[in-house]
Amino acid sequence: GAGVSQSPSNKVTEKGKDVELRCDPISGHTALYWYRQSLGQGLEFLIYFQGNSAPDKSGLPSDRFSAERTGGSVSTLTIQRTQQEDSAVYLCASTYDRFTGELFFGEGSRLTVL
């Protein structure tokens, strides 16, 4: 069946520009997560959605980062006024509820800020 789909797979942008990253979770999964993975590093939690609500945004590194989820499905992560330190792979994951750590990850969106 279809897994978690993320787009774009690669994005190169100039410093100061805004970017939007999209995530299509597995159908029926109510929980959705965004993580960030810097080069050669582990994953860093950004934000969690349950349905369309985001009860935990504690990992967003600054107010330049925002995310939304609509229809209990698609999520968009927006980074405004991108900086070079935002360069990373942004991974989206979904799962059936908030009581499991078995997350289903997409392949990620690689963001490069020049």
Add this chain to the structure above:
Amino acid sequence: GESVGLHLPTLSVQEGDNSIINCAYSNSASDYFIWYKQESGKGPQFIIDIRSNMDKRQGQRVTVLLNKTVKHLSLQIAATQPGDSAVYFCAENRDGSGNTGKLIFGQGTTLQVKP
């Protein structure tokens, strides 16, 4: 400080041998641990999990051991195959709200399988 970390950045094993990947954690409040496998260019893939009320759990060719006394977690892979070559991450959950998917990941160990 608090951390979830791995003892070795790279582990090289011969095909057919058993592999053991280790992980240390420092927060005794953590009660749920997971191992993920990440192949190059892909997202992490769930392998196995264990809760703090257990000390061992087995899956297909994999076993996770948890030693709460010394805050140590290990992943054992039996009869390692070339397809096991990847980066392995341990992760822990210490979120009191029951948001079990909010994970703290270690830095990862690269497993290289020699034919």
